[in-house]
Amino acid sequence: MIKIKLSIIILVLLVSCVKTQKESLINQPPTWAKSQIWYQIFVERFNNGDATNDPTSKNIYAASNFRPVPDDWTITPWTNNWYQTEDWAENMDGDFYGKLQYRRYGGDLQGVIDKLDYLEDLGITAIYFNPVNDAPSLHKFDARNWRHIDVNFGPNPEGDNLIIASEDPGDPTTWKWTSADKLFLKLVDELHKRGVKVIVDYSWNHTGVEFFAFKDIVKNQQKSSYLDWYDIKEFDNPATDDNEFKYHGWFNLHSLPEIKKVNITTERNPGHPYEGDINESAKNHIFEVSRRWLAPDGDTNKGIDGYRLDVADHIGLGFWRDYRTFIKSVNPDAYLIGEIWWESWPDRLMDPTPYMQGDIFDAVMYYHIYKPARYFFANTDLKLDAAQLVDSLQFLWRKLDKPMQYSMMNTAATHDSPRLLSSFENKGLYKVWAKPNDDSTYITGKPSEETYNRVKLYLMHQFTIPGSPQIWNGDEMGMWGADDPDCRKPLWWPEYEFDDEYRNNFQSGEKTYDEVGFNTNLFDFYKKIISIRKENPVLATGDIEFLVAEGNKLMYRRYDDKDEILVLFNLEEKTESFELRAGFNYIDLINNTTSNYSITLEPTTGAIFKLVE
Numbered sequence: 011m012i013k014i015k016l017s018i019i020i021l022v023l024l025v026s027c028v029k030t031q032k033e034s035l036i037n038q039p040p041t042w043a044k045s046q047i048w049y050q051i052f053v054e055r056f057n058n059g060d061a062t063n064d065p066t067s068k069n070i071y072a073a074s075n076f077r078p079v080p081d082d083w084t085i086t087p088w089t090n091n092w093y094q095t096e097d098w099a100e101n102m103d104g105d106f107y108g109k110l111q112y113r114r115y116g117g118d119l120q121g122v123i124d125k126l127d128y129l130e131d132l133g134i135t136a137i138y139f140n141p142v143n144d145a146p147s148l149h150k151f152d153a154r155n156w157r158h159i160d161v162n163f164g165p166n167p168e169g170d171n172l173i174i175a176s177e178d179p180g181d182p183t184t185w186k187w188t189s190a191d192k193l194f195l196k197l198v199d200e201l202h203k204r205g206v207k208v209i210v211d212y213s214w215n216h217t218g219v220e221f222f223a224f225k226d227i228v229k230n231q232q233k234s235s236y237l238d239w240y241d242i243k244e245f246d247n248p249a250t251d252d253n254e255f256k257y258h259g260w261f262n263l264h265s266l267p268e269i270k271k272v273n274i275t276t277e278r279n280p281g282h283p284y285e286g287d288i289n290e291s292a293k294n295h296i297f298e299v300s301r302r303w304l305a306p307d308g309d310t311n312k313g314i315d316g317y318r319l320d321v322a323d324h325i326g327l328g329f330w331r332d333y334r335t336f337i338k339s340v341n342p343d344a345y346l347i348g349e350i351w352w353e354s355w356p357d358r359l360m361d362p363t364p365y366m367q368g369d370i371f372d373a374v375m376y377y378h379i380y381k382p383a384r385y386f387f388a389n390t391d392l393k394l395d396a397a398q399l400v401d402s403l404q405f406l407w408r409k410l411d412k413p414m415q416y417s418m419m420n421t422a423a424t425h426d427s428p429r430l431l432s433s434f435e436n437k438g439l440y441k442v443w444a445k446p447n448d449d450s451t452y453i454t455g456k457p458s459e460e461t462y463n464r465v466k467l468y469l470m471h472q473f474t475i476p477g478s479p480q481i482w483n484g485d486e487m488g489m490w491g492a493d494d495p496d497c498r499k500p501l502w503w504p505e506y507e508f509d510d511e512y513r514n515n516f517q518s519g520e521k522t523y524d525e526v527g528f529n530t531n532l533f534d535f536y537k538k539i540i541s542i543r544k545e546n547p548v549l550a551t552g553d554i555e556f557l558v559a560e561g562n563k564l565m566y567r568r569y570d571d572k573d574e575i576l577v578l579f580n581l582e583e584k585t586e587s588f589e590l591r592a593g594f595n596y597i598d599l600i601n602n603t604t605s606n607y608s609i610t611l612e613p614t615t616g617a618i619f620k621l622v623e
Contacts (some may be wrong), residue, residue: 036338037368039417040316040345045550046136046207047540048480049129052425053142053163054114055500056483057121058088064116065162072146073228074219074265077102077112085114088500091509092491093516106516107447107495111148115500118163119193126200132486132533133540136207136478138318138347140425142194144174145218148498149425151320152218152265156299157185164190179222180235182298187306195306198314209345210303213320214288214296214329216260216268223292224267228255239292241270260324271326278326281353283364286326293329297336304340316345322371323350323360330370347373347419356442366414376418376477377427378406381440386564386581387468388434389460396559396579404556407476416551418477422468422485425498429482429491434468435461444493446515454492455513456524460614462488466535467579467616470600473543474568474577474618476554486536488529504528542599542618548573558588574621575599580611587611595622 058064067079080098090096099109119142129137141150144160158174161167170188178184187195198208217224223236231245241258260266261280271278274286287293304313317337322330330348337344348371350360359381362374382402385394394402407415423430428444435457436444443449472479484501491497502508510523543549548568552575558565562581565588567574576596580586590596590607596619597604604622611617 036334036342038413039372040343042207042343043345043372044413044416044476044478045547046478047134047543048136048138048419048478049132049134049483050138050140050424050480051122051483052117052140052498053119053122053160054117054148055498056117057125057501057503058116058118059120059122059124060118060165061116063118063120063162063165063167065114066167069162069167070112070114070146072152072218072220072265074152076108077104079112083112085116088115089506089508091511092496092499093512094509095516105447107445110495114148116162117500119159119190119197120165123193123197123200126204129206130204132537133544134206134481135544136209136315137201138419138480139208139210141211141213141320143212144190146220147218147265148495151213151216152220153213154218154220155179155222156212156217156296157182157302158188159190159194161188161190164188164193166190180295182302185302195312199312202311207315207345209316209318209347210314211318211320212300214269214333215321215324216266219265219267221267223295231255236291238289239270240267260321268324273328274326281323281351281360283323284326285328287328287332288325293332296333300333300337301340304337304344310341313341315341315343316347316372318375319346319348319371322348322365322374327364327370330365334370345373345417346371347375349375351375351377356439361409363409366410368411373414373417373419375421375424375480377421379403379418379420379475379477380422380472383468383471384433384440386562387464387471387579389437389464390439391437392439395562396564396581399564400556400559403475416476419480420472420475420477421480422472423482423497424480425482426494427497428493429489429497430465430468430485431457431461431488431490432492432497434465435490441493445496446492446517448493450517452492454496454515455490455511457490462532463614466532467581467614469535469539470577470616470618471579473539474549474575478550479543481536486533488532502526502528504530538600546573546575546599546620548575563588576619576621577616578609578611578619579616581614583613585610585612590619591621596620597622 064085067083082098086096102109142159142163143156144154144158145152161170164170166189170190173186173188201208223239226236227234243256244254246253246255258268260268269292270289271286272289276285278284306312348365350362353360359378365371382394382399385392386399427441435453446452446454487502489502491499508526511526513522513524548570552568552570554566554568556566563586564579567576578588588609592607595604599618599620
């Protein structure tokens with residue numbers, strides 16, 4: 011009897027231990043997160059691999075469109091001058107940027123598949139796809155549905171629309187796989203074969219007006235079975251000629267009806283975390299969609315590796331805790347990264363700490379780490395010296411436990427910000443009046459040689475600090491562009507010849523031009539710095555120590571019990587000397603030359619040295 015009781019006690023302790031270990035793992039980022047080279051793809055502007063599926067005016071229609079789609083609308087040729095207005099747009103009301111929202115170039119999933127060798131050659135190990143869910147807009151945050159890939163990203167848009175129409179969107183047992191869905195899963199499989207992780211962008215905060223649940227409310231009003239999904243302010247009165255139907259849209263945008271928030275127990279204010287949830291019916295649907303892409307037909311080996319989650323601060327923490335629990339129950343190794351951005355634009359970014367306690371996200375898009383680095387490496391009106399940069403970095407890192415520091419996606423440029431080169435070319439504050447219609451002096455054309463050089467120095471920094479570096483597709487090609495939407499030009503593939511681009515953009519007056527095209531020199535530098543990161547795991551997993559931060563001189567080391575790498579920058583206006591450890595030899599990883607303990611750097615240069623035995 012005693013032996014039986016002891017066996018039961020031991021078994022209970024073992025089960026408890028396993029459970030504790032499992033919970034501990036779930037509360038940590040996946041181990042693979044810290045060692046990635048992230049590449050962000052905006053499919054519509056990445057590459058047109060299949061001209062037969064190009065969007066039509068019918069596909070881009072939404073009831074919320076401010077202007078009707080012109081009868082003569084067509085897709086825009088890939089190589090056109092970005093600032094040249096199309097014939098179909100000439101007679102449209104509105105300014106250049108308003109018309110630009112109707113522009114399409116035909117990028118699709120086949121276009122991504124066709125460029126997998128390019129991505130492998132570059133050295134990419136993880137891809138973050140901007141939304142690929144079915145939607146009428148360019149940005150695709152105005153979902154027609156979440157459960158399918160956009161019909162124009164696959165090979166048979168008309169057939170896919172028929173499949174979608176045959177389903178009961180509220181019943182997951184009726185959901186089928188469209189041709190676009192199947193092509194996406196094929197793409198995921200091809201990427202996995204190459205050792206590349208895949209995450210997909212979703213906004214669970216809002217839908218578009220073409221979303222099935224919202225359309226049902228528009229049609230059936232108070233009788234809709236989806237009534238609790240949205241915050242309806244007023245229903246239409248059939249006894250009047252007017253349409254009184256009113257609802258809450260994200261940031262009051264009627265094109266983006268917001269999913270209804272419930273159980274709010276703290277103040278809800280954008281840019282600040284709050285306690286709350288979303289209604290149960292929509293929540294269950296979100297869980298089913300998330301499961302669909304994580305484990306297609308129940309197989310996590312066929313699914314994506316996680317989610318990038320848009321405008322996370324607009325959804326309550328209660329929902330996010332439940333979401334993490336659900337996602338990790340499907341795939342414990344899935345990666346969840348939230349977008350939290352401005353607490354108070356343009357001065358203060360949100361504190362990621364409430365989201366990084368192990369119960370919500372594995373990472374956030376770490377714009378925070380780029381902002382001070384820009385003020386050190388770029389020639390901007392606001393200038394940080396080396397000590398101020400170090401203080402900023404350490405302040406940010408101290409807020410996070412070490413596993414979270416290393417799992418972050420170190421974000422520089424994205425679909426929502428100026429391209430890296432343009433960010434460095436302009437001297438103003440980060441993401442402040444960063445478009446020509448906001449600031450007529452904003453430089454939208456080809457950057458100076460100094461800017462290219464300073465961007466390379468920043469990349470040396472981005473790829474040698476804790477956290478996984480991220481590349482916005484096209485930055486490695488040398489693309490320039492102001493804030494959204496100018497950062498969303500079709501990519502400058504080397505096999506194309508592009509029209510010269512207006513340097514003074516869409517504004518009136520005599521035009522000057524820039525020659526547009528793939529920048530081989532910058533691309534080769536990206537390849538070099540990526541290979542350095544990948545070939546030296548200490549840059550992903552090692553500790554960091556700052557050794558010199560004087561004036562505009564900066565030196566730090568990444569180290570573990572096996573390796574040591576020193577990173578040096580001289581942003582002074584004169585030649586400066588750095589002393590490495592005496593009695594040791596170092597190899598310059600950029601130039602593949604050896605050096606001793608005394609290093610001299612010319613102005614505005616940097617170096618990466620590895621200790622060799």
